Amino acid sequence: MGVQLSGLFEPKVVEFKELAGKRIAIDAYNALYQFLSIIRQPTGEPLMDRDGNVTSHLSGLLYRNANLLEYGVLPVYVFDGAPPELKKGVVEGRVDTRLKAEERWKEALARGDLEEARIQAQASARLSRGILEDAKRLLGYMGIPVVQAPSEGEAQAAYMAGEKAVWAVGSQDFDSLLFGAPRLVRNITITGKRKLPRKNIYVNIVPELFDSETVLSDLGITREQLIDLSILVGTDYNPGGVEGIGPKKAYKIIRETGGIDVAVEKGLVRGFDYEPIKAFFMNPPVTDDYELSWKAPDEEGVVDFLCGERDFTESRVRKALEKIRAGIEKGRSQFSLDGWL
DNA sequence: CACTATAG
DNA sequence: CTATAGTGG
Known part of the structure; x- marks a missing residue:
């Protein structure tokens, strides 16, 4: 959820090419929830392999990272550690909200209300152990750095941006600004046309940059x-x-x-x-114990995992890997390597 | 979310 | 080339 500060300050709309050559610390839980809620069938059912393992987030991670890397943006995924004591009540409340949404999803489906089913299905998205493991595994094969935060990922990402280990934090929430991030980029994992919840209106989603110094001095x-x-x-x-x-x-x-x-x-x-x-x-709580060096993707590792274990179509996966390769080549020739290599 | 096919 | 419908796993 995060703090609701929308409307208090204006974003600067940015294009992906302006982010070229930059490392962005993405709040992994934030991104995964986004993929899990959005990448669904019209019935609300998430993508799954033949064994019933959810794969929506793997699809989101593969294609979104391929696009980011093609633009020369290096994502770094920061995973939450143990939730702080202060948050315990909220965490339990959210589990409850999501379980109730799951009930309403099944009910809506039973009476054939597909629109409501999808809304409730989206609200029911939860991160299981397996989902997190699969996400980390895929990122590993893709050579994308993964950072384990001691507590809040948003706080760790903000710290890393403050240390100039990354250029900005990528999240939908504004919390990283409170944690001291110098820059926040929203809408880096969701772009394109999106339907507004419960309204028949579509809006075009573009990346937005919030510069902490500007935000604070404007206010x-x-x-x-x-x-x-x-x-x-x-x-x-x-x-x-x-x-x-x-x-x-x-x-x-x-x-x-x-x-x-x-x-x-x-x-x-x-x-x-x-x-x-x-x-x-x-x-x-934050840590200095992280490694951001980018590694060449283990292409066969990606293919074996996604196609061999999770039923992805090989031609699609290969095409995404090709995009990544092209991005790396472009990055090598156009940006100073210390930016993200 | 992104991909693919197809229609305009 | 853009827009939309249907699918992916």
Whole structure:
């Protein structure tokens, strides 16, 4: 989910070629959820091999990474570690929400309501152990770096961007800005036309760049104040936020008071235990134990896994691998190698 | 999501 | 060339 700050600041629309030669730390869970919810049949059923293993995410990873590499963008996938104590309740709540969505999916299917079935199926997507293992396996064969975060992947990715190990964080959520990422790119794993949920409207999705310095100076606040603002709106660690406060009101309060502490003192919001949340955003668990060097894809490894074990069509997989090879060649000749090699 | 085929 | 329908696994 992440913090809902949409509308507070404007993105800079970017083209993929502007990201050429850059490493982007992608929040793996965020990307996998996206693939698992979107890559489905009209009935809502995900793609599966003959044994019933879900393969939607493998399809998404293969083709999306082939496109990114073709553009000279090197993705680095950052996987979540143990969820922080602060998040326990939210995690359990989400499992429950997804199980309920699964029920509604089956019900909708039984009465032949395909539209509703698909909506509920999308909301029911969950990451199983096998799904995560398969994703890491495929990325390994593709030579794409995988980083294991000690806790929140978003925090680890933000840290790596701050250290200039990667150029930006790739995620749909704004949390990485709270964790101190200098840049955030949204819509890097979803592009093209997308149907708005529950509406018959299609919008064109393009990559959006948020530069932290620009965002903060436009708002006239500091990162710490953005964290305060977000806590008022609601984060993964205090879902719902303070009752009756949305992004606009929260912004006004922070601008007028300078911070949650003063806002509470002045009685603008009731007191609550926001300090641990603030401390977590300011100083989350991260690690320096990661390896970002790109390796040439093990093409036969990819083919053996996807075609031999997961029923992919070999010609399609080979075509994606060819794209990757072309991207690597282009990268070698056009970009300085230290950018992503 | 992306691929493939097909129609305009 | 773009748009859309159907499929992929």
